[in-house]
Ligand SMILES: Nc1ncnc2c1ncn2[C@@H]1O[C@H](COP(=O)(O)OP(=O)(O)O)[C@@H](O)[C@H]1O
């Protein structure tokens with residue numbers, strides 16, 4: 001039943017997304033541009049950072065490709081939940097949904113499914129183009145990568161839901177979004193390995209789920225680490241999930257209840 | 269056996285945003301507005317119950333509390349026997365909520381896509397959902413336009429879509445918040461006939477409807493409550509309320525003045541008299557099918 005409901009949300013959002021046809025295709029097109037940019041940056045950088053890149057196979061383009069591709073999930077999570085909830089609040093459709101027996105948690109969770117599917121499609125494009133440009137993933141541990149992917153989506157999604165709860169309650173200025181947007185590129189190992197950072201700054205990296213997602217993903221896809229070798233990352237992401245999933249659902253429930261007290265489920 | 273809708277001292281106070289100067293001048297003053305104050309009503313199954321009051325009287329707040337979209341500050345209420353606070357999920361399963369707010373759809377989806385989406389939130393899927401949506405589209409006479417985008421619909425069609433959505437789960441109780449608000453007089457009249465004939469008489473639903481039209485209340489409702497500034501002034505059938513005035517040829521306007529001490533200001537002047545004739549005609553003429561409003 002939840003699958004059918006999920007499908008119904010996906011169909012809604014797919015139709016809405018493709019109703020802006022031009023934007024839909026434009027977004028796909030620009031993926032090529034961003035990948036090419038990093039391809040040439042990698043050419044310039046060459047083997048300069050070899051020592052730091054060694055744990056990930058030693059090639060900067062492969063390293064940054066995975067970083068850019070999978071950090072897309074965090075950006076999607078941070079934007080999509082809060083944008084969709086805010087949009088539905090303004091349109092009045094949030095109220096129309098909340099007057100049905102479907103729970104608020106299901107509504108928020110399903111409301112971003114399509115965006116995650118679209119992001120996955122984009123990630124796949126990144127990887128395919130990367131392979132065409134010479135990235136070697138012939139040893140990839142697909143099962144390990146899938147495990148890390150699922151945990152990544154769960155962690156990032158929860159962060160997105162917490163952020164949406166803040167937006168719903170405070171209307172603007174959401175600290176969660178600012179924190180993760182502000183720190184992830186610098187500390188999360190998106191564009192360069194965290195070992196480049198001074199040691200004391202690396203402690204910040206270790207409290208960010210994205211650090212484990214990206215490093216696990218690189219190990220799984222580029223170097224084909226076994227599940228056993230991926231255990232540190234998988235366990236870290238599991239711990240984040242166990243904390244973040246219930247927190248996010250509680251935060252959202254709180255936000256909805258507060259909106260019911262304030263009468264602000266619908267806003268003009 | 270409980271009534272279909274029952275409220276006990278139902279009250280809603282909204283906190284108001286304090287202005288910066290107020291905050292310093294009266295730091296302890298509580299800035300709140302009482303939108304609904306100690307409301308007690310009982311509504312029986314199958315009634316078409318109206319809540320009449322000017323803008324800002326508290327009609328929307330009361331309806332939304334009963335629909336579990338706003339939580340009460342004090343008091344309790346039961347809808348279909350379920351406590352709106354403790355059993356809100358059960359309440360939502362058994363009600364339909366229809367607003368005049370035409371924004372509350374996805375404008376870039378078609379009418380049918382909209383209804384199917386909301387059907388899935390009521391746990392109707394695939395064949396069941398299609399069947400239900402088709403039934404409702406024919407009920408509101410929109411089969412031909414069902415596959416056009418919502419944004420291409422007229423105000424009347426959007427309102428009919430809102431009604432179809434409110435009936436998706438075949439609810440026992442239907443709440444309608446000023447359903448004719450956005451409609452021109454002719455369309456409003458057709459909608460009233462539709463509510464009376466199709467929803468109450470044919471489908472035997474309990475309808476709780478708010479309006480700020482004297483004529484609408486008079487023409488449509490079995491019983492009404494007059495509400496002003498969040499407080500109930502009087503409850504009864506239109507006949508009772510009028511005869512209580514002990515005055516020749518009383519109007520509902522007189523009733524309103526008598527109980528609130530104010531003139532009732534109608535936003536859009538309408539002609540309830542002509543409306544009434546048309547309704548009688550409609551009831552005998554059987555032109556309910558393919559209705560346009
Ligand atoms: N979310 C809210 N926050 C503060 N005040 C509100 C809110 N909603 C309604 N009110 C106030 O409560 C009163 C009743 O409003 P409402 O129920 O919308 O009246 P009606 O539907 O009869 O026009 C009005 O004075 C309105 O300004």
Ligand SMILES: [Mg+2]
Pocket residue numbers: 324327328329445446
């Ligand atoms: Mg209102």
